Amino acid sequence: MEAIYKLLVKIIDSYASLRDKINKGWKEKNSSRIREWKLMSYAFSKSKIGVLGGILVFIEVVLAIVGPIIAWEPYWVYPVINNPDLKLLPPCIPPWCTGGPLLGTDEWGRDLLSITLVGVRISFIISILVVLFGAPLGIILGLVAGYKGGVIDEIIMRLTDIFMAFPALVLAIAFAAVLPERLRLLLESNTMLRDFLAALLGLRVNEYPQIASLLAVWIAMILVWWPGYARIVRGSVLSAKEQTFVEAAKVLGLSTRRILFKHILPNIISPIIVMMTFDIATAALFAATLSFLGLGPQEPVPELGFIISKAGNWFPHRSYHIVTFVGIVLLIIALGWNLLGDALRDILDPRTRRAIEFTEGGEKK
Amino acid sequence: MSIGGDPVLSVRNLDVKFYTYAGVVHAVSNVSFDVYKGEIVALVGETGCGKSVTTKAITRLIDPPGRIEGGKAYFRRRNGEVVDLLSLSDEEIRDIRGNEIAYVFQDPTSALDPLYTIGHHFYETMIDHRKIDKKNAIQHAVNLLKETLIPSPESRVKNYPHELSGGMRQRSVIAIGLSNNPVLLIADEPTTNLDVTIQAQILELIKDLQAKHGMSVILITHNLGVVAEVAHRVYVMYAGKIVEEAPVEELFENPQHPYTRLLLRTVPDPTKKIEKLESIPGTVPSLINPLPGCRFRDRCPFASEKCLEEPPMVEVGKAHQVYCWLHAVKG
Amino acid sequence: MGLGRFLARRVATFIPTIIGVLFITYLIAYAIPADPVRAWVGEKLMNREALEEIRAKYKFDAPWYEQFAFLVTSLLTGNLEDPIQHRNIFDELFYRFPITVEVAIMGFIFTAIIGIPLGFIAALKKDSIVDFFVRIFALVGSSLPAFVLYYFLILFLFTYMHTTVLAGMPFPSQTCIASISSLPSKIPVIGHIVSAIGSVPMFGAMMCGEWGVVADTFRRLYLPGLALGLLDGGLIARIVRNSLLDSLSQEYIQYAKARGLRKRRIWMHALKNASIPVVTVLGTLFGGLLSGAIVAETVFNIPGLGRYIYNAITRLNFPAIIGGTFLVAIVYVTVNLIVDIIYAVLDPRIRY
Numbered sequence A: 001m002e003a004i005y006k007l008l009v010k011i012i013d014s015y016a017s018l019r020d021k022i023n024k025g026w027k028e029k030n031s032s033r034i035r036e037w038k039l040m041s042y043a044f045s046k047s048k049i050g051v052l053g054g055i056l057v058f059i060e061v062v063l064a065i066v067g068p069i070i071a072w073e074p075y076w077v078y079p080v081i082n083n084p085d086l087k088l089l090p091p092c093i094p095p096w097c098t099g100g101p102l103l104g105t106d107e108w109g110r111d112l113l114s115i116t117l118v119g120v121r122i123s124f125i126i127s128i129l130v131v132l133f134g135a136p137l138g139i140i141l142g143l144v145a146g147y148k149g150g151v152i153d154e155i156i157m158r159l160t161d162i163f164m165a166f167p168a169l170v171l172a173i174a175f176a177a178v179l180p181e182r183l184r185l186l187l188e189s190n191t192m193l194r195d196f197l198a199a200l201l202g203l204r205v206n207e208y209p210q211i212a213s214l215l216a217v218w219i220a221m222i223l224v225w226w227p228g229y230a231r232i233v234r235g236s237v238l239s240a241k242e243q244t245f246v247e248a249a250k251v252l253g254l255s256t257r258r259i260l261f262k263h264i265l266p267n268i269i270s271p272i273i274v275m276m277t278f279d280i281a282t283a284a285l286f287a288a289t290l291s292f293l294g295l296g297p298q299e300p301v302p303e304l305g306f307i308i309s310k311a312g313n314w315f316p317h318r319s320y321h322i323v324t325f326v327g328i329v330l331l332i333i334a335l336g337w338n339l340l341g342d343a344l345r346d347i348l349d350p351r352t353r354r355a356i357e358f359t360e361g362g363e364k365k
Numbered sequence B: 001m002s003i004g005g006d007p008v009l010s011v012r013n014l015d016v017k018f019y020t021y022a023g024v025v026h027a028v029s030n031v032s033f034d035v036y037k038g039e040i041v042a043l044v045g046e047t048g049c050g051k052s053v054t055t056k057a058i059t060r061l062i063d064p065p066g067r068i069e070g071g072k073a074y075f076r077r078r079n080g081e082v083v084d085l086l087s088l089s090d091e092e093i094r095d096i097r098g099n100e101i102a103y104v105f106q107d108p109t110s111a112l113d114p115l116y117t118i119g120h121h122f123y124e125t126m127i128d129h130r131k132i133d134k135k136n137a138i139q140h141a142v143n144l145l146k147e148t149l150i151p152s153p154e155s156r157v158k159n160y161p162h163e164l165s166g167g168m169r170q171r172s173v174i175a176i177g178l179s180n181n182p183v184l185l186i187a188d189e190p191t192t193n194l195d196v197t198i199q200a201q202i203l204e205l206i207k208d209l210q211a212k213h214g215m216s217v218i219l220i221t222h223n224l225g226v227v228a229e230v231a232h233r234v235y236v237m238y239a240g241k242i243v244e245e246a247p248v249e250e251l252f253e254n255p256q257h258p259y260t261r262l263l264l265r266t267v268p269d270p271t272k273k274i275e276k277l278e279s280i281p282g283t284v285p286s287l288i289n290p291l292p293g294c295r296f297r298d299r300c301p302f303a304s305e306k307c308l309e310e311p312p313m314v315e316v317g318k319a320h321q322v323y324c325w326l327h328a329v330k331g
Numbered sequence C: 001m002g003l004g005r006f007l008a009r010r011v012a013t014f015i016p017t018i019i020g021v022l023f024i025t026y027l028i029a030y031a032i033p034a035d036p037v038r039a040w041v042g043e044k045l046m047n048r049e050a051l052e053e054i055r056a057k058y059k060f061d062a063p064w065y066e067q068f069a070f071l072v073t074s075l076l077t078g079n080l081e082d083p084i085q086h087r088n089i090f091d092e093l094f095y096r097f098p099i100t101v102e103v104a105i106m107g108f109i110f111t112a113i114i115g116i117p118l119g120f121i122a123a124l125k126k127d128s129i130v131d132f133f134v135r136i137f138a139l140v141g142s143s144l145p146a147f148v149l150y151y152f153l154i155l156f157l158f159t160y161m162h163t164t165v166l167a168g169m170p171f172p173s174q175t176c177i178a179s180i181s182s183l184p185s186k187i188p189v190i191g192h193i194v195s196a197i198g199s200v201p202m203f204g205a206m207m208c209g210e211w212g213v214v215a216d217t218f219r220r221l222y223l224p225g226l227a228l229g230l231l232d233g234g235l236i237a238r239i240v241r242n243s244l245l246d247s248l249s250q251e252y253i254q255y256a257k258a259r260g261l262r263k264r265r266i267w268m269h270a271l272k273n274a275s276i277p278v279v280t281v282l283g284t285l286f287g288g289l290l291s292g293a294i295v296a297e298t299v300f301n302i303p304g305l306g307r308y309i310y311n312a313i314t315r316l317n318f319p320a321i322i323g324g325t326f327l328v329a330i331v332y333v334t335v336n337l338i339v340d341i342i343y344a345v346l347d348p349r350i351r352y
Helices: A002-022 A031-046 A048-070 A112-148 A150-164 A168-189 A191-201 A205-241 A244-251 A256-292 A304-314 A320-348 A350-359 B051-058 B090-096 B118-127 B134-147 B166-177 B196-213 B224-230 B248-253 B258-266 B325-330 C003-012 C014-031 C036-041 C048-057 C064-077 C089-124 C129-143 C146-160 C174-181 C190-198 C201-208 C211-248 C251-258 C263-300 C305-314 C318-346
Strands: B007-020 B023-036 B040-044 B066-076 B082-084 B101-104 B184-188 B216-221 B233-238 B241-247 B313-317 B320-323
Touching (some): A002 A031, A031 A048, A031 A320, A112 A150, A112 A191, A112 A205, A112 A256, A112 A304, A112 A320, A150 C014, A168 A256, A168 C014, A168 C305, A168 C318, A191 A205, A205 A256, A244 A256, A256 A320, A256 C146, A304 A320, A304 C146, A320 C146, B007 B051, B007 B216, B023 B040, B023 B066, B023 B241, B040 B051, B040 B196, B040 B224, B051 B066, B051 B184, B051 B216, B101 B166, B118 B166, B166 B184, B166 B196, B196 B216, B216 B224, B224 B248, B233 B248, B233 B258, C014 C064, C036 C048, C089 C211, C089 C263, C089 C318, C129 C211, C146 C211, C146 C263, C174 C190, C174 C201, C201 C211, C211 C263, C263 C305, C263 C318
Parallel strands (some): B040 B216, B101 B184, B184 B216
Antiparallel strands (some): B007 B023, B066 B082, B241 B320, B313 B320
16 A cells, blocks of 8 residues: 555656646645645555555556457457367366366357457447547536526537437447448548557457447447536536636636636536546446447457357357356456546545545645 | 522533544533523533533433533423433433423524425424324414414415525524423524524514523524623633633623633724724634643633643622632632 | 426426437438438348338438438337338337336346345444445446346356246236226226236236236246346445435434434434435436346347347347337336426425
C-alpha cells in the first residue's frame, strides 16, 4: 500500500512540475488542489478494494497492449484443417500433463490462451471507446440542456426519453443488426480508417467485415449509453445553476462556455467519473453479450463473447474449459473496473474520505 | 405565571461524551439546572456549546457514538411521581416522550415525514399514548392547529408537509407537541430557520400557549433577543458547561460572567450609531480531551492562574449564580 | 395537486414516447440499412416479379412519409407480414410473449427473495460479515457475464444433478386454455384482464387448478429464475441496505422517537420511506429482465419472445427483428409507466 501511495504521489508531482514548466506559477496557484489529490491518493492506497481493482485493471491494460503482439499463434489460422486431433483439446497443465496447450484448444484447434490474448484487447478497446465517446456526448448534451433550458432542454430530454424507451440490449441489437452493411462499405472505401482500426484492435486488415461489425457494435452501444449521462448531468447542472458561485461568475461576465466547463463541470464531475468507471465494466460485458448473440465479429475474430457462444455448442463435456477460462477472464475484467469504481466512489465523497483518513491516524502530507 | 414550589425537572451533573474518529468529545460536562412549573427557561449559548445535546440527553435521544456517562434527570410526572429519566426502561421513557415531555425540533421540514399528512402525525402521537379514535384525534388536531393560528386548519390537516410553508410547518410541529397536553415542552431553536417576521409570531405563540396550558418550557436558542422576549429565567452555556444562571431581567441588567458580558456587548443597539461590530476574540476551544478548569480561560480578558482549577458556583444575587473565580475571590 | 392530475400528465407523455419509438423503429427498418430490400428479404434469391411485388407492398421505393405511415399502421395494428413466408410476425410474437413474461416473473421472484432479506440483514447488522458478503455478492453479480453463469448452473444443476429439464414448455390443458380465452366474450373488461393474465401459462394453470402444470413450470424455469436472482439479487440487497440505513438516519425517525411513538410505528415510517427507491429499482429491473430474457431463453432453450428475437438475428429475419424490437419497447415503456405510477402513489412529493 505504501508503495502505491508513493508511486501516485510521484506521478502527481511530476505532472505538477510539467504543468508548471508550461505555465509558470501553476504549482503555486493549484497547491490546495494538488494537496487534495495527494489526500485522495492516500485514501486510495488505503482502500483494499481500490488497490485490488487497480491491480486488475492494470493487468488488463497490459495484456490489452501486449496481447496480440505476444500471442504465439495467429488467430486466423485453423490448425484443425491439417490435424483434426487438435479439436477441442482439454487443458494440459503441468505437472499433471506436459507438452500440450496450457489451456486447451477451441473447435478450430487454436490455442485458447493465445486467442484469448487477442480477445482481451478487443474487449478493452471497445469498452473504453464506448465510454470515452458516449459519456462526453451525453455530458455535453446534458450541460447544454441543463444550463440553457427552454426549447433546447425539451428537445434533448425528449431525445433521451425516446432512446431510453428501449431496453438497452434490444436497442443495441437493432442497431447492431442494421449498421454493419453500411459500415462495411465505409471501410471498403476508406482504407486509412480501415488500417487504423485494424492496428488498434490487433486484427488483420482482411477482417474488415468483422471490424465493420465491431464498429457497428460500438456505435450501437454509444447510442444506448449517452442518454444516461445526459440525464444525470442535466440534473446536476440544474441544481448547480442555483448556487451563488454561478451567479457570481455570470456577474463577472464570464462566457457561457467558461462557466460551464471551468466552474459547473468540475463541481459535478465526481459522480460522473465514478459512473464512467462502472460503465467500462458494464460496457465490456455488454459487448460480450452482443457478440454472444451473434451480432459482433464472426470467425476468425476471437471476441471473448463470441468464443463462449461457439463453445456453447459443445458444452459441457468438450468445451467446459473454454467457457470456464474465458468466463473468468471476462469476470476479472469487469471485476477490476467495478472494484475501482466502488473505491473511487468512497474516495471522491469527502465525508467517507475523511473517515478513511482519521481511522488511519491523521493525514499524510 | 407562577414560579416556585418544587421543580418539574431537576438535572444534576449531566455528562455526555461522543466517541468519534477524531477523539472523545466532552460535549456536556457536569451540567445541572432546574425547571419550575409554569416557567419558560432559556438555554442560551453559541452553536456547539451543548445545549441541544443536553436536552436530547435527558429525553434519551442520544445515539452512538454519543454516550450519557453520568448524572441524573429528575422529572415530576403528571401524577406527581418523581422519576430519574436517565434510569428508566425503554418502554417507560417512550411513554413519557411526546406525552408528558414534548420535543419541538429545530427544522420542521426534516422532522416531518414527507410521506404522511400533518393529520396523521397528530393522530399517531395521540394514539400511541392514550385511547382515542381517529375522528376525535383529527378534531383535536384541528383545534390545536387553530390555536397555533394556522388558517383553514380543516384542510391543512389533510396536507402533506411539502404543501405547507416554513412558518406553518413550525406551527404544526409545535401543535403536535401539544397533542397530549405535556408537562414540559422542549423547543429546540424554534425560530432559527424562519423569517424575522414569522419569528416574532412564533415567539408570541409560545408565550400564549404556555400561559394557557400552564406547561413548563425549555427554550434553546443562541439569540439573546429571543431570550429577552420570552424567557423567565436563563441558563448561559459555554463549551459544554453552564457558566451563569439568572432571571431574565437580572441577566441583562447585571451580567456577571465575563462570557455573558461579552456576549451582551456583541448585540448591537439599534438606537445607537455603530462604528464597528463587537465580537469576542478567539474561538471556542476543542472539546476533545479538554484541559481541566474554566473553558473560557483562553478568551477571557480576566483570566488568571486560578482559572486552571474548576471554578466554583457563586451566588451573586437572588436566584443568580455564576461559575467563575472572579466572584469567588470577591466573595 | 393530487394523484389524478399527475397520472393524466404522465399518461400524456406516453403518446409522444410511442411516436418516438415508432420513429426509431422506422430508422432501423428503412433508413439505416444500406439495402433495405435485401435486408428484409434476406439471402433468398427471387425473381424480378416477386421483388417488385415486395418493393411495392413494403413501400421501399416510396417517399419516407409513406414508408413511415406503412410501418406505423403495420406495427400498431399488429399486422406485419414476413415477405417470404407471408406469415404475420405478430402471431408468433403474441404467442411467445406470455412465456417470456413467465420467465421474467420467475427471475423477479428469485431476485426479490434473495435480495430483500439479505439487504435487510445487511442493514441491521451493518459492517458485519453479512454486510461484507452482500457487498461482494453485488460486485460479483454485476461483474459476471450472464451467459457464463447460465452455462455453469446448467452444468451443475442439470448435467450433474438432473434437477431440471431443458426442453419443452409446460402448458395448461386445452380445455383450460379454451375456457380462459372465452372469458372476454362472456364478461367484458374484467374478462379481458383475466384472460390476459391467464395467457401466461403458469397463471392460466393456477386459475384452472392444474397444480401439476404449475409444479412442472417451476421445475422447468427455476434455473433461469435462480440465475437471474443470483445476478441481480446482490444489487437489490445493496439498494435495500442503503435505503434502509439512509431512512433510519433521517430526522423524521428521531422526531418519531421524540414523540414516543411505538417501535412498530417507527419502523413503518422507516420502511415506507426506504421502500421507494427499492420499488423503483425493482420496477426497472423487471423491464430489464425482458431484455435479459433474450440471452436466458437462448441458453435455456425456452420458446419465448427472447429466443425468437435471437433466432431472428442469427437467421437475419428482418421483419421479425423489427416487430420483436417494437413489441419489447412498447412493453418496456408500459412497465416504466406503471413504475412511475406506483412511485407517485407511494411518494406524495412527486405528484407535482
